[in-house]
Amino acid sequence: MVVLSKKTTVFLRAPRATCLRQKPWSVPYFSPLRTLRLIHYAAWIAQRWHDPAFPHAFSWFDSPRYWQDHILNLREQIALMDEPPLIQAG
Template identity: 55%
Template sequence: DEALAAAVAAFDEAAPLATVRLHGDCHPGNVLWRDGAPHVVDLDDAMQGPAVQDLWMLVSGDATTMAQQLNILLEGYEQFVDFDDRQRRLIEPLRTLRMVRHSAWLAARWEDPTFPLNFPFFGSAAYWSQQTTQLREQIELMTAS
């Protein structure tokens, strides 16, 4: 509850924000490169939302590295459209929501025989302990900024 409340508070603080059509699951695994050009695949999660929702999953590393990567990404992005810097505050709330949504996605499909085979860790004490620790870390990140 606390993690979701912190995420909602972050969105409320950043409002109002313009929304755009999004890929919805834009990470490096869904960007294939062929003949020197990117091809975006797996569009089943397309939605409307803040632009940062499609950008934050393209960066990785520690906070400094991610900020540098995001700045480079935004240089290219802003050649086409302006980016509202208030959206940067939504990265950790979006990460938190993705974590919760992923666990819910696994739980909803657990009766599918392929899921226990492909996600054997799900439901274990270690999995939930890790999720709890990560959510506590996310709460700290969201409330610190």
């Protein structure tokens, strides 16, 4: 049996909205950081594409479907960043 501290148990049971209310300054950064992560992940694979393991492990990376979806995701992220944040920082 694993014994958790009361603080850990409360954190694990807390809804996600509760965590957001505690740090409202971070909400406006969600979309830009997600966009950066999407771009960084694709760049990371592209930089290592000549490693023989990468084309096998990421066989979908050079498919037209992946790039269509990737561009669509980036366009959606741009649209989200153009909208005002749900919670104002400050």
